[in-house]
Amino acid sequence: MTGAATMTETAVTITVDGQPVEVAEGSTIHAACVQAGIDTPTLCWAENLTPVNVCRVCVVELEGSRALVPSCSRPAEEGMVVQTDTPRVRHSRRMVLEFLGSGVDLSQAEDLHDWMEAYGADPDRYSDEEHPVERVDEPVKVQDELYIRDYSKCVLCYKCVEACGDDAQHTFAIAVAGRGFDARISTEFDVTLPDSACVYCGNCVGVCPTGALQFKTEYDLREVGEWRPEDQTVTRTVCSYCGVGCNLDLHVQDERIVKVTSPSDHSVTSGHLCIKGRFGWQYVHGE
Amino acid sequence: MTDIYLGADRATDAEAAAVDAAMRDRGVDAVVQPETERLYTSGRSRRLERRHYLLPALHALQNAVGWISPGGINYVAEVLGVPPAEAFGVATFYDLFRTEPPDHDGDTFHVCVDAACQIAGYDDLVASVRASGGHVHLGPCLGQCERAPALFVQGTGGRPDYVPADAEPFELPQAGDPSLRLLRRIGVADPESLESYRAHGGYEALQRAGEMGADAVLEAVAASGLSGRGGAAFPTGVKWRAVAAETGRPKHVVANCDESEPGTFKDRIVMEHDPFAVIESMTIAGLATGAQNGWIYIRGEYPLATARLQGTIDAARDAGLLGPDAAGTGHDFDIAIWRGAGAYICGEETALFNSLEGFRGEPRNKPPFPTTHGLFGEPTAINNPETLLNVLDIILDGPDDYRTRGTERSPGTKLLCLSGKVGRPGLYEVPFGTTLGDLLELAGGVAGTGEFQAVLMGGAAGSFVGPDSLDLPLTLEDTRAAGTTLGSGVVMAFDSSVDMTDVVVRIAEFFRDESCGQCVPCRVGAVRQHETLVQMQKRGSLSPSRRALIDEMAEVMVDASICGLGHTAASAVRSALSLGLIASAPS
Numbered sequence: 001m002t003g004a005a006t007m008t009e010t011a012v013t014i015t016v017d018g019q020p021v022e023v024a025e026g027s028t029i030h031a032a033c034v035q036a037g038i039d040t041p042t043l044c045w046a047e048n049l050t051p052v053n054v055c056r057v058c059v060v061e062l063e064g065s066r067a068l069v070p071s072c073s074r075p076a077e078e079g080m081v082v083q084t085d086t087p088r089v090r091h092s093r094r095m096v097l098e099f100l101g102s103g104v105d106l107s108q109a110e111d112l113h114d115w116m117e118a119y120g121a122d123p124d125r126y127s128d129e130e131h132p133v134e135r136v137d138e139p140v141k142v143q144d145e146l147y148i149r150d151y152s153k154c155v156l157c158y159k160c161v162e163a164c165g166d167d168a169q170h171t172f173a174i175a176v177a178g179r180g181f182d183a184r185i186s187t188e189f190d191v192t193l194p195d196s197a198c199v200y201c202g203n204c205v206g207v208c209p210t211g212a213l214q215f216k217t218e219y220d221l222r223e224v225g226e227w228r229p230e231d232q233t234v235t236r237t238v239c240s241y242c243g244v245g246c247n248l249d250l251h252v253q254d255e256r257i258v259k260v261t262s263p264s265d266h267s268v269t270s271g272h273l274c275i276k277g278r279f280g281w282q283y284v285h286g287e
Numbered sequence: 288m289t290d291i292y293l294g295a296d297r298a299t300d301a302e303a304a305a306v307d308a309a310m311r312d313r314g315v316d317a318v319v320q321p322e323t324e325r326l327y328t329s330g331r332s333r334r335l336e337r338r339h340y341l342l343p344a345l346h347a348l349q350n351a352v353g354w355i356s357p358g359g360i361n362y363v364a365e366v367l368g369v370p371p372a373e374a375f376g377v378a379t380f381y382d383l384f385r386t387e388p389p390d391h392d393g394d395t396f397h398v399c400v401d402a403a404c405q406i407a408g409y410d411d412l413v414a415s416v417r418a419s420g421g422h423v424h425l426g427p428c429l430g431q432c433e434r435a436p437a438l439f440v441q442g443t444g445g446r447p448d449y450v451p452a453d454a455e456p457f458e459l460p461q462a463g464d465p466s467l468r469l470l471r472r473i474g475v476a477d478p479e480s481l482e483s484y485r486a487h488g489g490y491e492a493l494q495r496a497g498e499m500g501a502d503a504v505l506e507a508v509a510a511s512g513l514s515g516r517g518g519a520a521f522p523t524g525v526k527w528r529a530v531a532a533e534t535g536r537p538k539h540v541v542a543n544c545d546e547s548e549p550g551t552f553k554d555r556i557v558m559e560h561d562p563f564a565v566i567e568s569m570t571i572a573g574l575a576t577g578a579q580n581g582w583i584y585i586r587g588e589y590p591l592a593t594a595r596l597q598g599t600i601d602a603a604r605d606a607g608l609l610g611p612d613a614a615g616t617g618h619d620f621d622i623a624i625w626r627g628a629g630a631y632i633c634g635e636e637t638a639l640f641n642s643l644e645g646f647r648g649e650p651r652n653k654p655p656f657p658t659t660h661g662l663f664g665e666p667t668a669i670n671n672p673e674t675l676l677n678v679l680d681i682i683l684d685g686p687d688d689y690r691t692r693g694t695e696r697s698p699g700t701k702l703l704c705l706s707g708k709v710g711r712p713g714l715y716e717v718p719f720g721t722t723l724g725d726l727l728e729l730a731g732g733v734a735g736t737g738e739f740q741a742v743l744m745g746g747a748a749g750s751f752v753g754p755d756s757l758d759l760p761l762t763l764e765d766t767r768a769a770g771t772t773l774g775s776g777v778v779m780a781f782d783s784s785v786d787m788t789d790v791v792v793r794i795a796e797f798f799r800d801e802s803c804g805q806c807v808p809c810r811v812g813a814v815r816q817h818e819t820l821v822q823m824q825k826r827g828s829l830s831p832s833r834r835a836l837i838d839e840m841a842e843v844m845v846d847a848s849i850c851g852l853g854h855t856a857a858s859a860v861r862s863a864l865s866l867g868l869i870a871s872a873p874s
Contacts, residue, residue, distance in 0.1 A: 054806050056806050056808055056847040067846055067848075073652060091843065091846075095808065095812075095840065095842075096843065099807055099812060103814075126818070131818070131822050131825075156804065156810070172370030172372055173372055175370070175372040175373045175375065176376050179380050179630070179803055180799065180804040180813070181799070181802070181804065182804070186372070188375035189375060189386065191294060196292070196372065197291075197292035
């Protein structure tokens with residue numbers, strides 16, 4: 001998604017790192033950064049979800065604003081002057097990444113690894129042997145054969161809540177519960193997914209950036225050290241269950257489907273599927 | 288087919304009856320919506336129908352049976368059309384709600400562990416409550432710092448909440464002082480009598496405002512230079528004019544009565560002892576801004592203030608001072624009370640809106656601002672009681688007279704909450720510009736050893752100042768220039784006997800406990816800051832690298848947090864370090 005203005009839209013021009021960028025009115029600063037080719041880290045932002053601006057890793061310096069502003073949700077206004085690579089911006093991004101890494105397991109948050117290196121984040125500097133810091137440490141929830149939840153990997157980006165709720169599925173099976181560092185994604189009273197409103201669309205899994213939500217197939221393969229993304233092929237097809245026409249990306253390893261996603265820019269799905277498209281592939285293997 | 292999935296748990300009769308009664312009190316039939324209707328009102332759009340009754344419903348459950356059970360959540364979910372996972376998420380946000388069966392019978396005795404109660408020694412209070420068989424819950428500031436250590440009793444089994452100290456006779460330290468403006472009726476007029484309020488000048492300002500008309504009221508408030516007294520000091524006239532300029536949508540006046548800043552109790556005393564003034568000034572705000580809906584969001588730990596305000600609203604409504612054509616002004620205005628449930632963050636205005644609407648009390652990103660997108664996403668003027676009270680004199684005596692007190696840039700008088708080691712703790716009113724030293728003198732000077740160590744200005748979100756600040760004039764501009772703040776009016780004194788490390792570590796713990804958890808800088812930063820200080824306390828010193836880390840953490844919290852809680856979470860800690868109040872170098 002770019003913020004480029006079409007013929008019928010009003011355009012606004014802002015300055016990003018000294019260069020003028022013209023975007024459609026209503027576009028965000030982040031969209032302007034993307035359009036200007038400026039790589040901007042994001043974690044809680046996704047093109048198929050409403051911005052919740054909670055991770056704060058996309059912050060930029062906006063002239064006239066006392067604090068930094070989240071580029072993912074702040075609309076571009078005519079004449080704004082934005083800096084994306086100042087010491088303040090770099091410091092905040094580094095600290096946010098460091099804070100996350102100090103509290104949860106980011107080993108499978110592959111998107112973040114480059115950013116952590118780029119900003120020099122050192123999550124280990126908060127603790128020493130004498131003084132371990134508090135981390136989110138919970139057993140993995142394996143409650144069915146479709147997907148698992150490992151909240152020790154959760155960065156609380158709210159994406160799964162959004163996908164389960166207003167932004168896609170309107171099931172509202174999960175919400176944020178608790179407060180502060182103890183806040184967790186949870187069903188009511190932490191009941192198991194089969195006992196909750198969950199309809200197993202897997203759209204939460206589809207948007208999770210850290211591996212906290214994971215296909216059971218992927219989880220099982222990882223457990224035995226056999227998860228090999230480099231050996232996987234992705235084949236795009238159309239779901240055969242009904243006439244809607246959802247695009248499916250079949251991720252195949254060793255001639256077996258190991259997970260199913262949908263392109264987030266697809267006009268029918270916006271990346272979201274139902275239980276059949278997401279999980280109903282076993283018949284392919286004739287078992 | 289239903290769009291809300293409910294588990295098998297069902298409410299008990301007691302739980303259902305409690306929720307039904309709470310809904311009836313608010314004129315809502317606790318009738319389950321037909322499934323088809325629910326189908327079309329899912330998600331956030333439900334808020335305008337029933338979602339905002341969630342907090343009262345959860346209070347009813349907690350009060351009835353001592354916790355919020357799965358069956359209770361399901362009942363509320365069904366009645367209000369709220370998904371149970373979301374209702375659970377809301378219930379677990381608040382200190383006053385339990386989501387596990389209580390491990391004790393009877394009421395819960397909340398004892399405050401924040402600074403004023405810490406140095407007053409809450410241990411003895413805890414021991415005496417336990418000795419009489421009471422279940423103690425240690426928690427954050429209860430807003431009774433002038434009579435520390437503080438106790439609040441949360442009733443169960445349908446028994447009401449109460450504060451034992453409310454039974455004691457009340458007197459202002461400055462009682463009888465003819466220079467009092469905002470506090471002049473306190474202890475003089477009967478807070479439970481409309482006649483008494485009227486006999487002391489009550490409702491003259493509203494009548495005058497009705498004669499002046501909205502534009503002239505807005506002009507007077509703007510000309511007075513009145514600014515918000517909650518800490519941010521935003522010009523009230525600017526705020527009200529922005530709301531008045533909005534047309535075509537319902538508008539709201541919200542009284543932010545959720546004062547929870549440790550060390551703050553001014554609004555509580557105003558609400559308890561001059562409640563009609565709060566109602567009258569809100570009505571003027573409604574008239575001036577064109578808002579018809581008044582809301583009082585009051586912290587759950589203030590049962591007496593809640594009861595008095597409710598009595599006041601009822602009496603005003605009976606007398607035609609609220610409701611259609613309120614007080615004959617031609618403007619319709621009425622007020623409802625919503626109780627918070629123990630969450631410091633809900634004093635942040637946008638968190639307050641979310642909380643009142645039945646969502647988790649998480650702050651919203653600004654812009655947009657409340658004047659255009661406030662309660663229910665509609666234009667809202669939100670002020671605290673102290674700010675509102677000032678409007679009465681501005682209307683009655685005019686902005687020029689108002690400006691004869693205080694300074695050019697900080698006109699008027701200020702309520703200040705004196706607590707800690709002072710001779711006469713309590714609520715004081717002085718003109719802006721009074722020096723810190725004179726104020727402390729007025730309050731009986733430094734108690735304890737008599738040797739002054741530090742003052743916490745503005746509460747946990749404020750900063751410490753040392754003995755060299757006694758000449759500091761208490762104005763917005765002077766405190767800002769001195770790198771401190773008046774904040775919500777906290778002036779908490781510490782004599783030389785107090786171990787400031789204990790106080791500062793507790794402040795850091797307070798922010799750790801009260802962070803809503805939404806944004807990363809505050810959720811994790813407040814934890815890491817507290818851990819670093821606990822390490823310091825154990826070691827007795829702070830290494831240069833840890834000292835630098837505190838500044839690095841503070842910088843990201845100030846720069847990248849969503850709201851003021853994160854922005855100020857390191858403020859008191861850093862001021863204590865730079866004043867040398869706590870260990871700053873390896874020993």
